[in-house]
Amino acid sequence: MINGKQFVDRIDALQNEVWIEGKRCLDVLSKSAPFKGIIASKAELYDYQCCKAQQELFCCTAHDGRKYGFSYHQPQTVEDLINRRKATQSWARLNGGLIGRPPDYMNTLLMTLGTASSHFSKGERPFGENLKALYELAKSEDLSITHTFVNPQVNRSISHYLDDKTITAAKVIEENKDGIVVHGAKLLATQGGLTDELLVLPSGQIVDESFIFGFMIPSNTKGLRFLCRESYRYRDSSFDHPLAARFEEVDSLVVFDHVLIPWDRVILYKDLQVLNDLDAETGMYAFLQYQAVCRQIVKLEFLLGLGEAMCDAIQISEFEHVKLKMTEIIVSLEIMKALLLSSEVNSELNQHGTLVPDSKPLRTANNYFANTYPRLIEITQLLGASSMISLPTEEDFASQIKGDLGQYLQGANIGAMERVKLFRVAWDLGMSAFGSRQTQFERFFFGDPIRLSTAFYNSYPKQPYHDMVQNFLDNDKK
Ligand SMILES: Cc1cc2nc3c(=O)[nH]c(=O)nc-3n(C[C@H](O)[C@H](O)[C@H](O)COP(=O)(O)OP(=O)(O)OC[C@H]3O[C@@H](n4cnc5c(N)ncnc54)[C@H](O)[C@@H]3O)c2cc1C
Numbered sequence: 001m002i003n004g005k006q007f008v009d010r011i012d013a014l015q016n017e018v019w020i021e022g023k024r025c026l027d028v029l030s031k032s033a034p035f036k037g038i039i040a041s042k043a044e045l046y047d048y049q050c051c052k053a054q055q056e057l058f059c060c061t062a063h064d065g066r067k068y069g070f071s072y073h074q075p076q077t078v079e080d081l082i083n084r085r086k087a088t089q090s091w092a093r094l095n096g097g098l099i100g101r102p103p104d105y106m107n108t109l110l111m112t113l114g115t116a117s118s119h120f121s122k123g124e125r126p127f128g129e130n131l132k133a134l135y136e137l138a139k140s141e142d143l144s145i146t147h148t149f150v151n152p153q154v155n156r157s158i159s160h161y162l163d164d165k166t167i168t169a170a171k172v173i174e175e176n177k178d179g180i181v182v183h184g185a186k187l188l189a190t191q192g193g194l195t196d197e198l199l200v201l202p203s204g205q206i207v208d209e210s211f212i213f214g215f216m217i218p219s220n221t222k223g224l225r226f227l228c229r230e231s232y233r234y235r236d237s238s239f240d241h242p243l244a245a246r247f248e249e250v251d252s253l254v255v256f257d258h259v260l261i262p263w264d265r266v267i268l269y270k271d272l273q274v275l276n277d278l279d280a281e282t283g284m285y286a287f288l289q290y291q292a293v294c295r296q297i298v299k300l301e302f303l304l305g306l307g308e309a310m311c312d313a314i315q316i317s318e319f320e321h322v323k324l325k326m327t328e329i330i331v332s333l334e335i336m337k338a339l340l341l342s343s344e345v346n347s348e349l350n351q352h353g354t355l356v357p358d359s360k361p362l363r364t365a366n367n368y369f370a371n372t373y374p375r376l377i378e379i380t381q382l383l384g385a386s387s388m389i390s391l392p393t394e395e396d397f398a399s400q401i402k403g404d405l406g407q408y409l410q411g412a413n414i415g416a417m418e419r420v421k422l423f424r425v426a427w428d429l430g431m432s433a434f435g436s437r438q439t440q441f442e443r444f445f446f447g448d449p450i451r452l453s454t455a456f457y458n459s460y461p462k463q464p465y466h467d468m469v470q471n472f473l474d475n476d477k478k
Helices: 004-014 033-050 052-058 078-092 103-114 117-121 128-141 272-276 278-282 284-314 320-345 359-388 402-408 416-430 433-444 449-459 463-477
Strands: 018-020 059-061 067-069 145-150 171-175 179-190 197-203 213-218 224-228 251-262 266-269
Touching (some): 004 033, 033 052, 033 078, 033 103, 052 078, 067 103, 078 103, 078 284, 078 320, 103 128, 103 284, 117 128, 117 278, 179 213, 179 266, 278 284, 284 359, 284 416, 320 359, 359 416, 359 433, 359 449, 402 416, 416 433
Parallel strands (some): 145 197
Antiparallel strands (some): 059 067, 145 179, 171 179, 179 251, 197 213, 213 266, 224 251
């Protein structure tokens, strides 16, 4: 397991091609304004996993005695799952669940694929050994990984055909003795360019075999470009931007400019059946949702604590509708916790010996949270009212007007600066550019909520309930 410094040194040494605000970032990434907050916050996670006190939770031991991080561990018992939950949540508690892509998210994906490596050898070309080797590499080096799956938006009409002349969605344009050459783009990678490696799998429109590929490559591979959106980390001050200054992850469009993917890095190519059976064979979506639900629970804990502190600061909890709104947060938290536990209780061993949490409650949680989170953010805005707006900066409090601010912005039982500090957190979660992106992230991070719900409906085992009603009707006839 690596510590924070090892993580930072490795990212800085890669010199990934990262573009932001009109320029290629040639500064050391960990010292560059848009990225230094999230890199430091992730370094904190790596330091935490190395603490002596955390070894039992975070550190696993391989048969040969080597140590590796919890998220690379194949769960085989319910205790393993519980340990995974506790570790994910204790990492998330260091940031209120606001880092959407902590290292365990992608490590978990690689674990599900690596432990089901034989599935990738079923096609015409056997890639199982590659997967095994990549899983072992990531596990032993404690690699950080981001991913990009979806094709650029361009034209989502079902009648739109992705043609060869104007390549937008990344596709294989050549195959040679060294590997496959990928050209085009993928929609988005959160933390793109800020991790050791990039993992790519197909999602969405597949016109022909050239769109069926999967691989994992170092982020500094030749021809790989990360085009970042504007950074929402506007200032260093964690008083002014308490969340963005620390947890702004940045999202980027990923461009593959004739990128050669060496054969030993390819995990899937041209085989539709292997792709179609991916989830059923590996349990990957259940595990990704499990990780996400663990984190989202922590985010709800943070929202609840924040709401309580806000109510206290301006003494509003005596009002009936305020209690009702706070209860909405409590109910959401308890629902998510119950769904997570249900997924553990009903977990099942798959054919590769992995104990996979039950996907039904996890898909329920995913569906529920995508719709509920924006409402809970609205509650935060409604409780804060003008406190979300009257938010002087750290500099204001150090200026001549500090007397006025101290007098007129004090809370019921806290000083003005303390009160503004608190409400800046609420603003950064609910109203700033950083906060709006958090809301959009929770809505879409697992995919389009509309199609996810439809897919859940289609796959849900509904027949027993249909039969139940049919039996009731039949009995009535007798
Ligand atoms: C903040 C953020 C971070 C992200 N990070 C990552 C990441 O790290 N890695 C990654 O791979 N992806 C990431 N994503 C991408 C995410 O997975 C997609 O946004 C999501 O899958 C939706 O796809 P889309 O944005 O292309 O929207 P679209 O699919 O284009 O949908 C746009 C609208 O059209 C509707 N629509 C489109 N097609 C259909 C259809 N066939 N049927 C019905 N309705 C349709 C949708 O319901 C929606 O209202 C991120 C997204 C966000 C917002």
